[in-house]
Amino acid sequence: MTIERLAADVAALGPLDPVAMARGQARLDRLTKPPGSLGRLEEVAVTLAGITGRADATVARKAVIVAAADHGVAARGVSAYPPEVTAQMVVNFLSGGAAICVLAARVGASLTVIDVGVAGDIPNVVDATGRGGELVRARVRSGTADMTVGPAMTLAEAESAIDAGARVAARIMERGVDVVAIGEMGIGNTTAASALTAALTGTPPGSVTGRGTGLDDAGLARKVAAVEAALAINGFGVGDAAHRPVDPRAALAAVGGLEIAALVGVVLAAVAARVPVVVDGFIAGVAVLVAERLAPGVATRCIAAHRSVEPGHAVVLGALGLAPLLDLDLRLGEGSGAALAFDLLDAAVAIRVRMASFDAAGVSGPA
């Protein structure tokens, strides 16, 4: 399952299916409500039709895929939390105690966690809650190198991580799934996401770097400096004058992360299979941006769950042309916002399937 093959599959899809979308919209317009009055809920229903090619697309079978990895740059004091929290939180995902476990369970979504590059050991876990995720062990390396002194990883490692994500997505889709949400865990990964956003869009580091899990002013200054150093040493110019188009794979390897790469693979595989992807926050969004650069058209088959507090997220959403469904000041990651957006997809499908038409209900149309 090479990246080129997936990109070719995405290219072969072409634009969203206009026939399915028109049929979906026509169905919505027959229902007992003023046309368009359910706003973005109707837009979601029509987009699902366009992505899947089915006017009767459903979202009954939901999967959340969370990729986890560590970051060498965490040694630079760019996070409020110590690096061992990545492995600890993976264990928490498996034992059902994390936010994403709770939020995935309440919408009936499966939860799969990919260890694609955690630094610490992940023991086998007994889940007493019934909400714990399944673990896929696919470690490419134990955390990236410090990107402020050289590339975070090699091109081959980035490609292996993409491949790992694509394989996991393929396996989950084989079981049967209607929609996939992507999330992540990795202490230091908003720093990587900021650097990657700057490298891919040319936006200055100061505009795409935020407080992550809760940095104070000194921490934020260290983080911006780390992003600047990573971009400089890896040869990426930012700002109007210095920015040149960059190879997305090279940028991903140099200043990205293993979990971001794995999510690129998940996105490519899901999109290629016409499965809608619900995108969580900043880091998941950056993965979609890389995927879009590798396979143009990917973003049209993704649904942005929410706009996070991270300033870089708005830049990413703008570059993708995606309008988020929710705006709840979230900054947790893990796919938590995507799991919340699943409710809106469910509601959109319920409206399309269960509402009565004007004819059936004997309700008059416009005067």
Add this chain to the structure above:
Amino acid sequence: MTIERLAADVAALGPLDPVAMARGQARLDRLTKPPGSLGRLEEVAVTLAGITGRADATVARKAVIVAAADHGVAARGVSAYPPEVTAQMVVNFLSGGAAICVLAARVGASLTVIDVGVAGDIPNVVDATGRGGELVRARVRSGTADMTVGPAMTLAEAESAIDAGARVAARIMERGVDVVAIGEMGIGNTTAASALTAALTGTPPGSVTGRGTGLDDAGLARKVAAVEAALAINGFGVGDAAHRPVDPRAALAAVGGLEIAALVGVVLAAVAARVPVVVDGFIAGVAVLVAERLAPGVATRCIAAHRSVEPGHAVVLGALGLAPLLDLDLRLGEGSGAALAFDLLDAAVAIRVRMASFDAAGVSGPA
């Protein structure tokens, strides 16, 4: 259950319970996530604690109350739909085909429809879907009079409608309910809501009047003219110079609606009983504004579900000091946006109840 009695009960509540809120926040801060990282979800959990006085407040038992009535001003061509649609849609609510039936059912909320002033007959309905609402027949009069030529109703009629709403809310709360959502149906009622917003806030009619269910430009011009005429003939000045504080009950009677009045009663009764109220769109919001003017403090015990497309809604939310949870370009009413917001309340409570603490999960805190 007089209005004065309910207002006194609301006044006796005082501010949101600071102890319950602090305990709720402390619980959230022990969970395995950066403090505050679930943004408005955490705010919702803490607000529920403050309203109910219980740090362990739940929202398991949900009720949607929809008030329906007709409007004499509908004869002025201010709606895209004919007046008979009000009664037809009430039948649709009872037979399970309307959007609110679908959206209430998917979150397990009960649905109660109050006919407080529909003009046409409402037959008894057989519901084959299991999603139909229960009907409360509490008609004060068969639609209001045309407010462009005089008061929409008498003060006594407005008070009877408030009382009807309060009685229905009390009956539903007796069954046991954790949270109430309010919605409405009434052809012409955005015109009344615009006039009431202008009268209560002094905002010019052109700034608070929108296209409702889908007016074209000529229809919108007619609607603005109708609002202006209603305000003028009923003695309400608008704009900075002409606006004087108005009696909320007098404004409700003169340019309001029977369903708006009934929702005022629902809000007062629920708030007085420490039951959180989830407010749907523009018309439901105006009802809260009237209730707030009758019983200051009401708005602090309400949760704004969403911001609708109607321009007057933002004015109402601003006057109430409420930040909406959702912004989905909705303009349907019926309580549809409030039913969608129930998911976020559910998620907030699930997080508080089910997530693991740092201690229990063995996850490190900030470095």
